Amino acid sequence: MAATEHTWAAPSCSAASDIVPVFGGTARALTNVVDFPSKSLKNLTAPFYFVAPYSGFDQMAKYWAGLLCCQGEAIYSPGEALYTVVFPGVWAESLVMRLDPASTELSVAPLQTAQPVEWERLDFELMRLGNLGPNWDGEGAEAVSPVSVHTVRILLRLAREASARVPFAQYSLPSLFASIEGGICLKWDVGQRELKCVAVGETVEVIRWRSRDRFESDGFWELSAPKVAEHFEWLLR
Amino acid sequence: MATPVIVEGGPVPPDLNVYRALNPAHMQNGLPNDEHFVMRQKHLIGDGVSLGIAALLSISEMRSIEPLRNLCGDQFGIAEINVGEAVQPVAESGISVIQQDDETWGFHRGAHAILTGYQSLQGNAGKKRISELQRHLVKLARKRFYPAGSDTPVSGG
Numbered sequence: 001m002a003a004t005e006h007t008w009a010a011p012s013c014s015a016a017s018d019i020v021p022v023f024g025g026t027a028r029a030l031t032n033v034v035d036f037p038s039k040s041l042k043n044l045t046a047p048f049y050f051v052a053p054y055s056g057f058d059q060m061a062k063y064w065a066g067l068l069c070c071q072g073e074a075i076y077s078p079g080e081a082l083y084t085v086v087f088p089g090v091w092a093e094s095l096v097m098r099l100d101p102a103s104t105e106l107s108v109a110p111l112q113t114a115q116p117v118e119w120e121r122l123d124f125e126l127m128r129l130g131n132l133g134p135n136w137d138g139e140g141a142e143a144v145s146p147v148s149v150h151t152v153r154i155l156l157r158l159a160r161e162a163s164a165r166v167p168f169a170q171y172s173l174p175s176l177f178a179s180i181e182g183g184i185c186l187k188w189d190v191g192q193r194e195l196k197c198v199a200v201g202e203t204v205e206v207i208r209w210r211s212r213d214r215f216e217s218d219g220f221w222e223l224s225a226p227k228v229a230e231h232f233e234w235l236l237r
Numbered sequence: 238m239a240t241p242v243i244v245e246g247g248p249v250p251p252d253l254n255v256y257r258a259l260n261p262a263h264m265q266n267g268l269p270n271d272e273h274f275v276m277r278q279k280h281l282i283g284d285g286v287s288l289g290i291a292a293l294l295s296i297s298e299m300r301s302i303e304p305l306r307n308l309c310g311d312q313f314g315i316a317e318i319n320v321g322e323a324v325q326p327v328a329e330s331g332i333s334v335i336q337q338d339d340e341t342w343g344f345h346r347g348a349h350a351i352l353t354g355y356q357s358l359q360g361n362a363g364k365k366r367i368s369e370l371q372r373h374l375v376k377l378a379r380k381r382f383y384p385a386g387s388d389t390p391v392s393g394g
Contacts, residue, residue, distance in 0.1 A: 138260065177263075
């Protein structure tokens with residue numbers, strides 16, 4: 001099969017400022033518009049169909065990875081004339097990005113919707129913890145407060161967003177359990193790093209360790225939920 | 238075997254082991270968890286994490302203690318921890334395991350001990366140290382514990 005050559009002209013950097021991807025908003029690429037719905041899928045995979053090989057593909061993959069704030073990994077399947085770009089760590093609805101052989105423009109359409117099951121499982125677990133009443137442990141534990149549950153919702157959203165932003169991050173879900181003072185603990189183990197957050201009302205106590213073998217932690221902080229985001233970034237760095 | 242020397246109201250020797258009852262409501266995936274070792278600065282001086290001295294009672298005797306049965310059920314899990322290992326990282330902070338009679342333990346009242354002294358740790362630096370100790374104790378507990386209803390120690394986590 002004769003190769004069809006296309007010249008891929010990556011948009012200028014200023015185009016990237018139009019992008020509000022992954023969890024909502026609109027992304028623009030040349031003349032096309034990509035809508036990112038709120039429902040999302042881990043590790044976005046974008047298959048590209050065209051007459052292969054396509055010399056501009058790598059450049060194009062880099063461009064889309066740039067839009068999604070990650071690094072894309074391009075895989076070529078010669079028999080199917082298909083390029084697939086995997087964007088590790090990116091949460092977004094699956095997309096098919098088709099290259100029109102007659103032009104350098106991309107058209108984009110939703111492929112399928114999938115549920116991020118693991119994160120939803122945490123939502124259910126949080127719901128269960130939120131229903132724990134007074135003395136749920138038989139030792140006089142306080143009921144888990146709705147404010148604590150709300151705070152943990154924020155933390156989970158931030159953690160999920162951090163996980164989506166960091167390319168090739170080791171994927172990790174926290175374990176959740178109730179504290180006896182009406183709060184909720186979240187614990188992550190990612191590689192050697194450990195992070196523990198205890199949400200009691202609107203306050204979050206954060207403590208973290210850079211190594212599993214160390215007794216001494218890196219620090220202890222009392223923060224509002226939005227300020228915990230930097231610790232999620234640290235965890236996945 | 239020689240009877241261990243345990244001074245009433247004094248520190249439990251570091252070579253001895255202690256038991257910690259594991260409330261099933263706090264187990265995490267079948268393992269001991271942070272909430273089994275709750276320590277707060279606001280706890281009264283003289284209070285602490287309640288323990289049984291392993292040299293003075295068996296696993297089954299620990300499970301027979303009425304207040305523990307009332308809290309944790311008939312066949313609760315039990316963690317076994319070496320005293321020296323438990324307090325070694327915080328010994329300079331004045332944290333120790335001391336024998337403390339507990340009348341509610343009946344015949345085994347003398348086998349009761351508490352891990353205490355953390356109340357003197359102040360501010361966020363104190364909370365940090367307490368959290369570190371809590372994590373340390375959980376790790377030790379997971380190294381050797383008797384699951385609910387079992388007399389055979391296991392490790393996990």
